[in-house]
Amino acid sequence: MIFSNDRHSALMPFLEKCKALQHPQEFPARTVLLQAGKVAQNFYFVEKGCLRMSFDAHGKETTVQFFFEYEGVASQESFYRRTPSMFALETIEPVVVWSIPHNIYMYAINDLAENTAFLKALVDMAYERQHHYITEFLSRIRDTPEERYKNLLRERPHIVQRVPQHYIASYLGISPVHLSRIKNKLAGKNGVRSI
Secondary structure, three states, rough: OOOOOOOOOHHHHHHHHHHHHHOOOEEEEEEEEEOOOOOOEEEEEEHHHOEEEEEEEEOOOEEEEEEEEOOEEEOOOHHHOOOOOOOOEEOOOEEEEEEEHHHHHHHHHOOOOOOHHHHHHHHHHHHHHHHHHHHHHHHHHHHHHHHHHHHHHHHHHHHHHHHHHHHHHHHHOHHHHHHHHHHHHHHHHHHOOOO
């Protein structure tokens, strides 16, 4: 969920209702906000910082998404259906988040249920998120690791600027060593040495 004043402004009343009933919280880097296997109790709105969602498959942790300022995050299936989460949620940087409990989230949704602009924005945002995930999934099947990294540089350069390399490698489905080789190869093509 992206809550910027420019995009999906019809979602702002929802956020304001939730924020009126909560206080922002600060967490240091590497704080686990949700453990896999636990029921997601909160929806988080990121005011400052970066978080990552990960999945553990037989001891191999894979980063599936990053979340930054003005984005909302929860393990959606767990949060809505009150079931154990498949995903973990962890801070990468020190963060300031609004932790919105399930009951307050549902109160705000129900209170705005008659607002057609709000409902349309909610559907639009859900569509955008789903489209992003489908595109990511197809990229893993179709594209080489180098192509996936180039796409990341082009479409979401802020990830490369703010996220440690080992998380980026995990997100791309490759090892940190492989990512380093890709970066060096691309830097060599541009006449620049990678750091």
